[in-house]
Amino acid sequence: MLKRLRENKSAQGTLLVSPTLAWMIVLLIIPLILTLIISFGTRDADGGVIYGFSFHNYIRLFGISSDCPDGQTTCFDPLYVNILGRSLSLAFWTTLIVISLAYPLAYFVARAHPKRRSTFLMLVLVPLWTNFVIRVYAWMMLLREQGVINGIIGWVAARFGLPFEPLQMLYTPGAVLVGMVYEFLPFMILPIFTSLEKIDNPLYEAAADLGANPFRTFLRVTLPLSMPGVVAGTILVFIPVMGTFIVSDILGGRQVILVGNLIQNQFLSARDPTFGSAASLILMIMTLIVTYFYTRKFGFGEEIVAV
Amino acid sequence: MNPYRRHPFIRVATFLVYGFLYAPIIVLVLYAFNASRTNILFEGFVPSFGPLQMDGSLVTQSPCGPFHWFCELAGNRQVGEAARNTLTIAFISTLTSTVIGTMAAIAIQRYNFKIKPFAQLSLYIPIVIPEIVMGIGILTLFSQLFGVINESLGLVGDARLSLGIGTVIVSHIAFSVPFVTLVVQARLSGFDKSFEEAAMDLGANERVTFWRVTLPTILPGVLSGGLLAFTLSLDDFVITFFTTGPGATTLPIYVYGLLRRIVTPEVNALSTVWIAIVLTAVILLQTLQSREAKPQ
DSSP, X not given: OHHHHHHOHHHHHHHHHHHHHHHHIIIIIHHHHHHHHHHTSEEOTTSOEEOOOOOHHHHHHTTEESOOTTSOSOEEOTHHHHHHHHHHHHHHHHHHHHHHHHHHHHHHHHTSOXXXXXXXXXXXXXXXXXOHHHHHHHHHHHHSTTSHHHHHHHHHHHHTTOOOOOOOOTTSHHHHHHHHHHHHHHHHHHHHHHHHHTSOXXXXXXXXXXXXXXXXXXXXXXXXXXXXXXXXXXXXXXXXXXXXXXXXXXXXXXXXXXXXXXXXXXXXXXXXXXXXXXXXXXXXXXXXXXXXXXXXXXXXXXXXXXX | XXXXXXXXXXXXXXXXHXXXXXXXXXXXXXXXXXXXXXXXSOXXXXXXXXXXXXXXXXXXXXXXXXXXXXXXXXXXXXXXXXXXXXHHHHHHHHHHHHHHHHHHHHHHHHOOOTTHHHHHHHHHHHHHSOHHHHHHHHHHHHHHHHHHHHHHHTOOGGGSOXXXXXXXXXXXXXXXXXXXXXXXXXXXXXXXXHXXXXXXXXXXXXXXXIIIIIHHHHHHHHHHHHHHXXXXXXXXXXXXXXXXXXXXXXXXXXXXXXXXXXXXXXXXXXXXXXXXXXXXXXXXXXXXXHHHHTTO
16 A cells, blocks of 8 residues: 555645645634534524524624614614724725835835845844734833823923823724734735845846836836735735734724624624624625735735745 | 935835834833833833832832843743743644645645645635634634533533643644745745756655755745744734633733733833844844855
């Protein structure tokens, strides 16, 4: 039997991939199927699941409510639709801001002298490897009412004899946006840098020789060639922002509820895993649709592992 | 033309973005030396060494002087336990995911087999779905599975299966493997198959070819895949949050728990130690890489 295996390339391949595949099936595919099954069920009195086949969780999620004020049988309750919309728009703006901050830095590092490049990259890795939760905490210290930013503004105001009321920055949507941008910035810098670094210098020289000014060279040469990096970075930023709940939890207080908070809440405090599962699947479908259209247009490069 | 010429705008923007990346870290480290227990305003360093003395919420004297909170941290048992859990989880999951991920990468890059497209597709799932979806899926799986097992075997008390360090490790392997596989695959695809064929022509059998030709060539890829798996595991909050149980608290989970209550400068001291370790690791890595690159 061993001899037969030695000659059968196809069986060898299957054998080599099987531990990984088993892991993926048991811890990814089966959990996703379970989530789907449970989302059609109802919860019982102590948070357990009664299996069934009803779309009521999805109907509730999309705002059709049976708990109406003026005796109607159904009415529109925008609560959950708003949460979904807020998460999408936050992910969109975070990604946009992160691209505009990451691109100049990645460009700077990619065009730095090769000897200094690794030092500049190192400076990006340190905040990235500093724990996610610790980074949220740092922003809590900066943004709170008696925090560092208010302290600095207050000090400056006092120097000029101006009146100063501490700004309410923590527990606002802006705080969540800043926190998200900070958390995911390195995930955009590294892939963009990887694709920019691949561009050969002669290409820039050729563009200049052919009479393109620096701006035109950027638009027609640099930008198109760095698109794989931007795409990979967008996937690495957009998807986690859609599902993160710590940033909004700590920096948004109870003011900014995202899908991630909704799901976490259903599984821990509200104890309705069936509704949480439905929300989780809708979240997954939303990110898959965005990823599909985005990568179909721009491709899906190997820059995804640049981090 | 100087190839390293960059527009002044790019320079200024880069400088500002680096400032944005580091300002929070500097504040975090500075506050680790705060004399104030409430940690809201920076009240200066702990001024003197000696037996612990407090003035309200202000530490005026400590056996460790300005390093008061680092000493408190060193004596904190919960932190010690959380650190031990975090490292145990990271080591076991890194080792496993690196080995099986490398095997999968070799299979995908070098062999043709029926389930290959399916295997490749499944490896992209953790990258394209939010972590929370995976986290609650795994939580559901374990709670349903353990419920059935505990009931059918009639397990009671401590014998009951429950969430803990084992479930966390298994889940960490699941999200690391795809990254290891992709990194090793990238390395393998840039490596000419004819080297392996040459070794075989010169009489090496498959095992010798693997250990003497294939593995040494892909080793840098395997190591960076392993490193990636290790950092992913150390950094993970979401999946751990849903798959952990009593006695299996990791450092990120511990810190998160504190953030919802009162935060003393001890958390800053913990963050400072973490940052110092990361900084050392990154510098070490860079020196190793530059030494490796030099002979060329």
